[in-house]
Amino acid sequence: ACASHGGEPEHVAIVESMLQTLGLEEGDLACGPQDPLSSRGARFVRESGIRVKRTHNNCSGKHTAMLGLAQYGGWPIRGYERAEHPVQQAMLNQIALWTGVPTSRVEVAVDGCGAAVFGIPLEKMARAYARLGRAACRGEEIPARITNAMSRNAFLIGGTDRFDSVLIEESNGRIISKIGAEGIHSALILDSSIGIAVKVEDGNQRAQFPALVQLLQNLGALPADLPPRLAEFKRKPLRNTRNEVIGDVMMLAEFGSDARRSAAVAAF
Template identity: 35%
Template sequence: MTGRVNGPVAATTYRGDAIENTHVAHLAVVDAQGGLLYGFGDPSRMTLARSAAKPAQALAVLETGALERFGFEEADLALMCGSHNSEDRHIERARQMIAKANASEADLRCGGHAPISDAVYRSWIKRDFTPGAVCSNCSGKHAGMLAGAQAIGADVQDYHKADHPLQLRVKHTVADVCDLPDEAVQWAVDGCNLPTPAFPLERLARLYAKLADAAAQSSEASARSAALARIYRAMTRYPEMVAGEGRFCTALMRSFDGALVGKLGAEASYAIGVRPNEQTARLGAKGALGIAVKVEDGNTTVLYAVVAQLLTQLDIGTAAQRAQLESFRAPPMRNTMGVETGRLALSVALEPVSAKQ
């Protein structure tokens, strides 16, 4: 289906033969130099990246020297970039990070909530478990912020506030790594109580292209590139810390075994960085490839299907690697009795930028 409702329809859900929902999306594919190669809808759509911006926020913390000062490990850095399932390993690592930073759970300015994982939720119900701040899917980011505030000699009590010295530093870093002036980034409050940025979708793609490009550079790279490469390595070596069992981010990075990095943002934004290779060069990329997607109605099931479909359209990785994501690309639609009730049809089609000129 190719109708437009505030943009092009990327997917349609059917119940039987009847259309139940249409889903508008926007996409941007760029290279490491920021060149826009392919688009769909509005690649410049002002987009709240939400948790897809976590690598840029983690970069600001990393550049304070906090990781070295408090002895944070690579898996800790991955959790800082993650939106985790609140599995036991995630909660325990967040607690360890807080302890390393000489802080306590009471210092966290995020709240407990129901976990993303249904399996974890069932276990909590059985135990009559009440989640605290350390159980937040963003607890790794908050633990990193606590350490970052101390590393720059700032008070930790209000580390989450927009005018805190650490957040001012984060805001500048996010804008800078996206090649934007500070005033071009809009800021709101995220679900976890930290500032969250909004910028054009293609700049989110540019951020992830930079992550992937940095990972492919030599040891003589700049300090900024070395920090970006460190974040890429942490996320791809510990994908279970970025999300968890049954989650798309973890499945994606496991399937591609270090060849790409990917991260979800709440309300259906997603970004991927692909290390430079023959496939990215064939697409016309100078260096690494960055992909960013925003689904207008916030449907993450549709988002994952679109992202998986894009990997096929762009011929990223091998057929065997992409096949590991098939359950996300074509999710089964069944009712409570296990009867198949419908299907998801994808209509997203990337257009070369030259075709629009």
């Protein structure tokens, strides 16, 4: 439910198990079929010849959780993805609570997966993550369950060699992060309750990983000498059609000595 998963067999199996627990099936998901995002997941689909299903969609866990919320609230499951549905209204109220943005000022649109999507200022997004971390540190049950689930199940957040999973694993669960569409990325440094939000203006993902890694280094959450798996995300080689390295994608601009003044960072 906290994932943009890679559509690997383990991810699909858990989503299907969740649906079974709810007494529902793939057809109840409002998200469409999607090729797996991870190379391992895509290779499995290709080599096994199985049909790409809605459960392969990277947002299928989130959609299944929405169905569960509809059942819990006693609401109809049909149309759960629409902005006017009680499920989405409940989610909107939670977003307002954690970000401090009134519901009337939250932008509402339709996400790529078909569900409602909520637009808030970048600083408020970072603030929500910081508040989540602080609440978890205080021992509040639901925030603690969410952060523990993410930090202890890194593979389920993204998948094999995907950034969020690698960051959580290489930080030993000290940092949790979640990718979004169009260059959005948020993260939480758990032991200091620092929330971070990054947005690449043109929506290109290749810039957001180097930016987030650099920011985490500036904040002292990651070492200058990165583990090899994380270093690959900070500086990625560009290759031509002959597989020759012709350049690198890297972060050239510095955030400044005080990263809080030059990025969306919030601490509580």
